[in-house]
Amino acid sequence: MNRRNFLMSAVALAAGATALAADASATPEKPAAKPAEKPAPGKTALVAYYSWSGNTRALARHVADALGADLLEIRPKTPYPNDYGRCVAQAKAEIAKGLRPEIEPLPDLSRYTLVVVGSPNWWGTLAPPVSAFVADPALAGKRMALFQTHGGGGMQRLERDFRAQAKGTVVGRALAVAGTRAAGAKEEAARWAATLR
Numbered sequence: 001m002n003r004r005n006f007l008m009s010a011v012a013l014a015a016g017a018t019a020l021a022a023d024a025s026a027t028p029e030k031p032a033a034k035p036a037e038k039p040a041p042g043k044t045a046l047v048a049y050y051s052w053s054g055n056t057r058a059l060a061r062h063v064a065d066a067l068g069a070d071l072l073e074i075r076p077k078t079p080y081p082n083d084y085g086r087c088v089a090q091a092k093a094e095i096a097k098g099l100r101p102e103i104e105p106l107p108d109l110s111r112y113t114l115v116v117v118g119s120p121n122w123w124g125t126l127a128p129p130v131s132a133f134v135a136d137p138a139l140a141g142k143r144m145a146l147f148q149t150h151g152g153g154g155m156q157r158l159e160r161d162f163r164a165q166a167k168g169t170v171v172g173r174a175l176a177v178a179g180t181r182a183a184g185a186k187e188e189a190a191r192w193a194a195t196l197r
């Protein structure tokens with residue numbers, strides 16, 4: 001409980017105590033029935049993506065909208081350089097070594113049954129932060145699918161590498177969209193997402 005909530009609870013308790021004292025002579029009533037409705041169970045589909053320059057984020061939003069899914073940005077603990085040339089060089093070295101960078105801690109994934117993953121095409125494969133995410137043991141037993149954005153190379157090795165690396169069960173075919181078209185690919189994303197349900 002943070003300090004504000006704590007203070008509010010204290011105020012509510014004090015108000016309740018005053019009300020009880022004022023009503024001490026009243027006939028005790030049965031405790032109020034519990035509300036009939038259970039709390040909303042929450043979404044069971046998650047769209048998790050990494051994006052360096054925004055294209056995969058745009059496509060991720062379309063996919064999440066179509067699925068009614070939660071959206072999670074995969075964040076490397078140390079962000080990649082903003083400079084394109086330096087980013088490309090670092091990515092090349094990491095991919096050559098099979099390095100998986102540390103990523104920010106993930107939320108509880110236990111309620112998700114479908115985890116749809118978005119990656120930019122980096123050197124023909126998944127961006128290393130995405131490789132770090134898809135190998136998380138918390139994804140074991142879940143249905144998983146991949147979409148990616150690229151700069152003209154298309155799918156290249158991303159689908160194959162995703163199948164090899166993902167801890168969950170990969171379903172459907174991966175979707176590849178040119179980065180320049182990602183923001184306008186709402187309908188394509190929705191058609192593809194419909195194949196995953």
Ligand SMILES: Cc1cc2nc3c(=O)[nH]c(=O)nc-3n(C[C@H](O)[C@H](O)[C@H](O)COP(=O)(O)O)c2cc1C
Pocket residue numbers: 050051052053054055056057087088089091092119120121122123124125149150151152153154178179180
């Ligand atoms: C480090 C790096 C490597 C890339 N390698 C490829 C590649 O091998 N093939 C390709 O088609 N596009 C490549 N691109 C282009 C990106 O895949 C494309 O611009 C993508 O839409 C970027 O997604 P983002 O905006 O979500 O980061 C590369 C971009 C970067 C930054």
